[in-house]
Amino acid sequence: MTLVATRSLVADAVASGGAVAALNAITLEHAEAIIAGAERAGRAVIVQLSENAVRFHGGAFRPMLAACGELAHAASVSVGVHLDHVESETLADTVITASGELALGSIMVDASSLPYGENVAATARLTRRAHDAGLWVEAELGEVGGKDGAHAPGVRTDPDEAAAFVAATGVDGLAVAVGSSHAMASQDAVLDLELVARLAAAVPVPLVLHGSSGVPDAALTAAVEAGIRKVNVGTALNAAGTPALRDALGAASSSDPRPALAAARDAMASVAEHYVRLL
DSSP: OOBOOHHHHHHHHHHHTOOEEEEEOSSHHHHHHHHHHHHHHTSOEEEEEEHHHHHHTTTOOHHHHHHHHHHHHHOSSOEEEEEEEEOOHHHHHHHHHHGGGTTOOEEEEOOTTSOHHHHHHHHHHHHHHHHHTTOEEEEEOOOTTOSSGGGSTTOOOOHHHHHHHHHHHOOSEEEOOSSOOTTOSSSOOOOOHHHHHHHHHHOSSOEEEOOGGGSOHHHHHHHHHHTEEEEEEOHHHHHHHHHHHHHHHHHOSSSOOHHHHHHHHHHHHHHHHHHHHHO
């Protein structure tokens, strides 16, 4: 197994009635942990780098994407590489142009904070460009006119509007708002599973759940049964890795950071294994 196109991993999830876990990497240790967890589980995984992570690295997307690609090529399981939540059209254009040189299989065009018409126009424009480059494209349908996107508290995706959005933009996957929120520190999100099923019936592309760290395991598996095919996890990795890093640094007797980074990596790998097995 090795680097595999996101399109293929999502198609496998659709065919099996399951979902592929997509976990967010910020540092090299995150990426190593995600793939190590997937290898322990013996299942495929998607490693994601967000626009926020690119910003953390000073705006340079090539080094981390290159590292993720090298890790994927060396992996014993299938690994896809995805660029997540790209709000900047400039970044999207730059990455799409360079995608032939990168280990990148997909991109999420996130114009969800824009009014509906502007979201459609921007998403359709970038989707055409991404498709020309061979990339699978995910998008997000947010509240019409809402500033907080699809994951503002209480926002829900309308099935009819979602179907119209997909038809107008040509995207390959759609992130939907069904009760989860980004950056949740506790697993108490309540998903609207009936809405998930209605969306799955109405929308002709795979559905994606964001903010999955805040969703109880039983609800995640129920969401997959209802039609979710890609499940994004980010905060749960940091919730495990950061305390492990802090504890190891506090107990360290030298300035060598490697034991602490290894402890954080191991903690995140266990979380990654859990979600890959769960899904």
